[in-house]
Amino acid sequence: MNKRIIFLDRDGVINKEINYLHKIEDFIFIDGIFKSLRLMQNLGYEFIVVTNQSGIGRGMYSNEDYLIIDKWMKNEFEKNGIGILYSIHCPHSPEQNCDCRKPKSGLFKNCFKLFQISKDDSWMVGDSERDIEAAIRAGIKNNILVRSGHKISETTTKASFVIDSIKDIAKIIKS
Secondary structure: OOEOEEEEOOEOOOEOOOOOOOOHHHOOEOOOHHHHHHHHHHOOOEEEEEEEOHHHHOOOOOHHHHHHHHHHHHHHHHHOOOOEEEEEEEOOOHHHOOOOOOOOOHHHHHHHHHOOEOOOOOEEEEOOHHHHHHHHHOOOOEEEEEOOOOOOOOOOOOOOEEEOOHHHHHHOOOO
C-alpha cells in the first residue's frame, strides 16, 4: 500500500523562522506542532521533512551542523510520540542551480524513489510559494501555505489552503 505523506518544510513550519538556523539553542518549535502531527499520525499519515538549507552552500554553517540539528529535532518529535519517516535537505545556494532546491522538485523525486507514496493522498505544508511550487511540480496537488514563516501573498498563491500555522492543519486534513 502506498504511504500517505505530509511533507513538511522545516523553517517557518516546524520551527520559528530564523535566518540560517544552525544551532540547537536557537531552534524553537512552532506552537501546537506536536499535537497537530499526532492527530495527523492517528489518521494514518507519515511525515517527511523537505528543506532548503542554503546556508550550507553559502558557507555559513556546515552540513554536519545541519545534521546535528536534524537528529536533535527528530529525537524531540520521537519524545512527543511522533515518528519522522525521513528528512531530506538541499545544501546548495540558489546560484548553484541544482535540481533539489525548491521550487524545483528534486527533493520530492528522491523521496518517491525511496518510498511508495500516494501523491493523490499526500500533502505539502510550507511557508513559501517555492514550497508549494516544488510540490505541485512533483505531483503533490494538496498544499497548505502557513503564515508562520515567510511573508506570503494570499492572492497569488497556488496553494490549496492558507492557514495561520501548522497547529491549524486538522481543520483542513480530515482523513
